[in-house]
Amino acid sequence: MVQLVGSLRKELADSLSTCKVLVVGAGGIGCELLKNLVLTGFKNIEVIDLDTIDVSNLNRQFLFQKKHVGKSKAQVAKESALEFCPTANITAYHDSIMNPDYNVEFFRKFVLVMNALDNRAARNHVNRMCLAADIPLIESGTAGYLGQVTVIKKGMTECYECQPKPSQKTFPGCTIRNTPSEPIHCIVWSKYLFNQLFGEEDADQEVSPDTADPEAEWNPEETAARATASEKDGDIKRVSTKDWARSTGYDSIKLFNKLFKDDIMYLLTMDKLWKKRKAPIPLDWQQLENSSCPQEDSTGSGLKDQQVLGVWGQCQLFQHSVETLRSQLQEKGEGAQLVWDKDDAPAMDFVTAAANLRMYIFSMNMKSRFDVKSMAGNIIPAIATTNAVIAGLIVLEGLKILSGQMESCCTIFLNKCPNLRKKLLIPCVLDPPSANCYVCASKPEVTVKLNIHKTTVLSLQDRILKERFGMVAPDVQIEDGKGTILISSEEGETEANNSKFLSDFGIRNCSRLQADDFLQDYTLLVNVLHTEELERDVEFEVVGEAPDKAPPPQANPDEVNSITNGNKESAQPSTSSKAKEDDLMVVDSDDEGASSSSAAATGATKRKHSDAETAETSIKRLRKDQSATPTDDDDDEDDIIELD
Amino acid sequence: MIEKEDPVISEEEAAQYDRQIRLWGLDAQKRLRGSRVLLAGSGGLGAEVAKNLILAGVKGLTLLDHEQVSEESCRAQFLVPVTAQGQNRAQASLERAQNLNPMVEVHADSDRIEDKPDDFFLQFDAVCLTGCSRDLMVRVDQLCSQHNIKVFCGDVYGYYGYMFCNLGQEHSYVEEKPKLVKPSENSNDGPEPKKAKVDPNETVMVKKMASFCSLKEALEVDWTGEKAKACLKRTPVDYFLLHVMLKFRTDKGRDPGPLSFAEDSHLLKQIRDDVLGAMGVSSDLLSDCFVSHCFSEMSPVCAVVGGVLGQEIVKALSQRDTPHRNFFFFDGRKGNGVVDYFGSK
Ligand SMILES: [Zn+2]
Numbered sequence: 001m002v003q004l005v006g007s008l009r010k011e012l013a014d015s016l017s018t019c020k021v022l023v024v025g026a027g028g029i030g031c032e033l034l035k036n037l038v039l040t041g042f043k044n045i046e047v048i049d050l051d052t053i054d055v056s057n058l059n060r061q062f063l064f065q066k067k068h069v070g071k072s073k074a075q076v077a078k079e080s081a082l083e084f085c086p087t088a089n090i091t092a093y094h095d096s097i098m099n100p101d102y103n104v105e106f107f108r109k110f111v112l113v114m115n116a117l118d119n120r121a122a123r124n125h126v127n128r129m130c131l132a133a134d135i136p137l138i139e140s141g142t143a144g145y146l147g148q149v150t151v152i153k154k155g156m157t158e159c160y161e162c163q164p165k166p167s168q169k170t171f172p173g174c175t176i177r178n179t180p181s182e183p184i185h186c187i188v189w190s191k192y193l194f195n196q197l198f199g200e201e202d203a204d205q206e207v208s209p210d211t212a213d214p215e216a217e218w219n220p221e222e223t224a225a226r227a228t229a230s231e232k233d234g235d236i237k238r239v240s241t242k243d244w245a246r247s248t249g250y251d252s253i254k255l256f257n258k259l260f261k262d263d264i265m266y267l268l269t270m271d272k273l274w275k276k277r278k279a280p281i282p283l284d285w286q287q288l289e290n291s292s293c294p295q296e297d298s299t300g301s302g303l304k305d306q307q308v309l310g311v312w313g314q315c316q317l318f319q320h321s322v323e324t325l326r327s328q329l330q331e332k333g334e335g336a337q338l339v340w341d342k343d344d345a346p347a348m349d350f351v352t353a354a355a356n357l358r359m360y361i362f363s364m365n366m367k368s369r370f371d372v373k374s375m376a377g378n379i380i381p382a383i384a385t386t387n388a389v390i391a392g393l394i395v396l397e398g399l400k401i402l403s404g405q406m407e408s409c410c411t412i413f414l415n416k417c418p419n420l421r422k423k424l425l426i427p428c429v430l431d432p433p434s435a436n437c438y439v440c441a442s443k444p445e446v447t448v449k450l451n452i453h454k455t456t457v458l459s460l461q462d463r464i465l466k467e468r469f470g471m472v473a474p475d476v477q478i479e480d481g482k483g484t485i486l487i488s489s490e491e492g493e494t495e496a497n498n499s500k501f502l503s504d505f506g507i508r509n510c511s512r513l514q515a516d517d518f519l520q521d522y523t524l525l526v527n528v529l530h531t532e533e534l535e536r537d538v539e540f541e542v543v544g545e546a547p548d549k550a551p552p553p554q555a556n557p558d559e560v561n562s563i564t565n566g567n568k569e570s571a572q573p574s575t576s577s578k579a580k581e582d583d584l585m586v587v588d589s590d591d592e593g594a595s596s597s598s599a600a601a602t603g604a605t606k607r608k609h610s611d612a613e614t615a616e617t618s619i620k621r622l623r624k625d626q627s628a629t630p631t632d633d634d635d636d637e638d639d640i641i642e643l644d
Numbered sequence: 645m646i647e648k649e650d651p652v653i654s655e656e657e658a659a660q661y662d663r664q665i666r667l668w669g670l671d672a673q674k675r676l677r678g679s680r681v682l683l684a685g686s687g688g689l690g691a692e693v694a695k696n697l698i699l700a701g702v703k704g705l706t707l708l709d710h711e712q713v714s715e716e717s718c719r720a721q722f723l724v725p726v727t728a729q730g731q732n733r734a735q736a737s738l739e740r741a742q743n744l745n746p747m748v749e750v751h752a753d754s755d756r757i758e759d760k761p762d763d764f765f766l767q768f769d770a771v772c773l774t775g776c777s778r779d780l781m782v783r784v785d786q787l788c789s790q791h792n793i794k795v796f797c798g799d800v801y802g803y804y805g806y807m808f809c810n811l812g813q814e815h816s817y818v819e820e821k822p823k824l825v826k827p828s829e830n831s832n833d834g835p836e837p838k839k840a841k842v843d844p845n846e847t848v849m850v851k852k853m854a855s856f857c858s859l860k861e862a863l864e865v866d867w868t869g870e871k872a873k874a875c876l877k878r879t880p881v882d883y884f885l886l887h888v889m890l891k892f893r894t895d896k897g898r899d900p901g902p903l904s905f906a907e908d909s910h911l912l913k914q915i916r917d918d919v920l921g922a923m924g925v926s927s928d929l930l931s932d933c934f935v936s937h938c939f940s941e942m943s944p945v946c947a948v949v950g951g952v953l954g955q956e957i958v959k960a961l962s963q964r965d966t967p968h969r970n971f972f973f974f975d976g977r978k979g980n981g982v983v984d985y986f987g988s989k
Contacts, residue, residue, distance in 0.1 A: 001906070002905060002909075002936055003905070004902035004905050004936075004939050004940070005902065006716075006719045006902060006939070006940040006942065007802040007803065007902075007937070007939050007940040007941070007942035007945075008942075009936075032947060035722055035943075035947075036943050036944045036947050039688075039719065039720050039722060039943035040942070040943045040944060055659050055660055056659065056660070056662045056663055058660050058699075058745075059660055059661050059662070059663055059664050059699055059700070059701070060663070060664075060699060062695055062699055062744055065743055065744075066746070083725070083726075084722045084726075085726075086726060144667050145667070145955075303653060303655065303658050303670070304655075305658065306670065365846075370666075374666055379663070379666060381663050381664065381666040381667035382663045382664070382667075383663070383664050383667060383700070383955070384695070384696050384699040384700065384951075384954070385696050385700075385951040385952070385954045385955040385958070386951065386955075387951075388692065388695075388696065388947045388948070388950060388951035388954070389947065389948045389951035389952060391944075391947055392943075392944035392945065392946070392947030392948035392951065392976075393944070393948060393979060394944075395943070395944035395947075396803075396944050396945075396948075396976050396977075396979060397979070399944075410979055412979040414981075416965075417966060418968065418982070418983040422880075422982050422983055422984050423980065423981060423982055423983075424952070424968065424972065424981045424982065424983050425948075425974065425979060425980060425981025426980075426981075427978055427979035427980055
């Protein structure tokens with residue numbers, strides 16, 4: 001005789017009350033998930049999140065109130081969830097799941113792990129930990145109205161990394177430095193400028209005119225004579241932007257004239273660039289000041305953030321923010337650096353002003369601070385309802401797993417509009433593991449094209465093994481018969497190698513490197529292909545993948561924010577405070593591009609689903625052809641395996 | 645109604661609602677901020693809808709429920725404290741509901757909805773009915789649509805749940821579309837042939853209209869005609885399941901209870917045969933296995949249905965984005981969520 005506890009069979013209800021589960025992330029999805037778990041009858045729950053509560057979380061992370069701002073998400077979420085079910089046993093960790101304390105043994109304590117994360121680095125890591133521990137993982141993500149849930153089980157399904165994710169958006173250096181054509185190019189430029197002036201200088205974040213732009217076919221020496229700006233530029237070039245700025249005492253008018261007048265005039269001398277483009281128009285501080293009216297117009301009403309300032313308003317904002325940032329820097333003392341944060345008012349003001357002035361110079365419509373913040377901060381809009389739906393689906397998949405019905409698990413997409421089969425929630429079959437996956441294959445292996453004379457050991461470690469292949473602390477040895485140790489995860493052992501080139505260690509074309517990550521219990525064999533012919537700005541290429549390129553523009557702002565601007569800092573395998581909030585995988589979730597922000601989650605790039613109807617696809621579409629909404633697609637034969 | 649005021653969004657609200665204003669825009673948020681909603685039924689689904697609307701930032705939400713807190717009726721009810729057994733469900737939910745967002749006026753009303761006079765409903769911009777009888781829903785739907793009040797109904801039965809909405813015969817809304825731009829001489833595209841293209845950075849608001857039928861009409865679809873029979877294959881079986889569950893509620897004055905599983909499951913099969921028979925469709929449409937999965941409100945199912953329902957109310961009040969016409973059905977065993985239209989087009 002069937003016996004029910006609530007909606008559940010008694011046997012299932014009993015097993016819920018004894019099993020232990022892990023929730024990774026206590027943001028938008030995590031809060032909803034904790035509520036659903038305790039109300040469904042789960043009693044033993046551990047939750048981990050290293051983030052603290054921000055006021056912008058409160059529109060959806062309903063376990064938090066204004067009085068909790070600044071406190072640990074995991075801790076407050078635990079306390080609030082306990083009120084729903086005081087007999088539950090909840091453990092909260094205010095920590096990063098990538099901390100080595102959470103090793104394979106830790107993961108083995110659980111019958112089920114549920115991700116409620118917002119960034120690709122942490123998702124990659126938990127994926128590997130669950131594979132290593134052989135624990136089923138439910139992965140999830142939301143972006144605006146869109147969401148996805150999927151189940152990952154070693155040997156049965158694709159893992160999170162089976163399908164290559166669309167790589168992070170980067171823009172060619174010369175587009176940023178010489179020929180911006182969209183607001184985002186100016187915004188990226190101004191964030192680089194912030195770092196060049198006030199933050200950590202990065203050679204990859206140059207902001208001055210790029211004289212080596214292949215399109216310019218331009219020889220600076222030959223044309224130097226007619227370059228009115230070249231003299232001043234010559235002065236500036238020998239020192240770094242920061243040293244120069246410092247030498248002026250961060251004089252905002254001098255900075256302005258260099259950035260928005262002299263550099264632009266220099267660009268104008270690269271005349272080939274402007275044959276098919278509208279040429280930029282240099283700005284002059286004095287002229288603008290003279291011609292400005294005291295009550296300058298701004299457009300957009302209501303909230304200050306939503307107004308678009310006029311040019312002189314931007315100039316004043318620039319001046320004011322430079323002055324504030326200068327004194328912040330001074331207060332911090334010699335050698336101090338500022339870190340850009342979208343929620344830091346002067347930093348955000350600076351980027352708004354600098355980006356808008358550049359947009360103006362390049363004949364683009366200027367944007368409100370609100371809109372610049374979306375793009376600069378890589379903010380993914382997020383609402384309570386989408387997270388609620390996705391968290392509900394996670395628990396339903398979890399119940400299947402705990403009932404021993406893994407085979408009936410599926411991946412489910414939440415769309416904004418129903419597809420032509422009337423489905424708003426679309427369950428699809430799970431794919432088997434990919435035989436070539438560089439993570440879950442029995443002997444993971446990749447081939448990387450790089451220049452052995454130009455790639456440093458540090459770059460191999462940071463850019464390739466950590467950033468691209470998601471390792472946390474790699475050990476690398478060369479398969480040269482001697483087992484030469486190239487990189488050791490033990491501090492101090494191989495630092496001396498960092499700045500040397502791979503060729504210095506006898507690495508040649510077709511050399512093989514063995515990279516191990518002890519924490520992830522993961523070994524990757526890297527085949528090196530030497531090449532001299534990588535494109536500009538490309539450090540390496542993984543064979544079988546297209547090199548990172550600037551993405552095409554997208555259209556629908558609803559979804560667009562979620563996938564714009566993979567910014568640089570986002571690439572760090574951080575679940576640092578930079579890597580915010582809950583959600584997403586289809587597109588990563590909330591806030592600033594914790595890397596991946598553009599990163600798709602499970603299956604987000606599945607070729608199988610490349611057709612019309614999934615959330616994933618709608619996002620991909622946006623990337624590709626900038627037009628479609630999910631319902632615009634036709635209902636042609638496709639090879640999505642939709643479940644009825 | 646909604647247009648009667650144009651509330652100003654404060655900087656404080658802008659900070660709290662930032663992530664959703666970035667999704668649906670300031671105008672939608674303003675309309676939401678001027679809207680009052682009646683939510684009948686403070687069970688598991690009611691709690692989810694309440695949470696979603698309060699977080700979204702409506703002007704006012706009234707929780708109307710005359711029932712008392714019991715273990716079974718509050719299994720998925722996170723707004724009711726565990727110490728509130730025996731209290732009125734709406735009143736017991738008030739404190740936590742209010743704490744979700746102090747900027748929303750939340751009220752509790754412990755009257756029976758059946759006893760409320762017509763006038764009562766007219767103070768709201770939208771009415772959402774959960775846990776109500778079919779007759780009551782039909783009455784309120786009729787009344788509200790005469791007064792241009794948006795009507796929503798929803799319920800969760802174990803692994804299953806549904807939502808219905810009637811936004812009136814002429815619901816106008818806007819949708820954001822990418823802007824088409826005619827290239828000008830000054831564009832950066834060079835001398836290539838000129839044709840309109842999508843500007844990735846600009847969008848326009850397009851005005852649209854959708855039409856809805858009454859709940860009565862949506863529930864009284866005639867399935868006997870040849871044409872209707874042909875449609876049957878593409879009709880979600882959940883529609884018929886809903887009829888069965890509503891009939892059970894009408895007959896017993898309650899929903900199936902886990903403690904009377906044997907008796908209720910037997911009755912459910914019988915009602916299934918009767919109801920489908922009376923509609924002129926085969927009772928094979930709805931196989932027996934629904935019976936053991938339609939008991940009690942299941943929390944994750946409330947979350948899914950309450951999420952979709954809550955978002956539809958937000959869309960309707962903010963007059964933003966295409967509404968789902970006019971039913972949403974969720975089957976938590978399959979993870980399937982279908983939107984389908986019933987009634988005259
Ligand atoms: Zn894999």
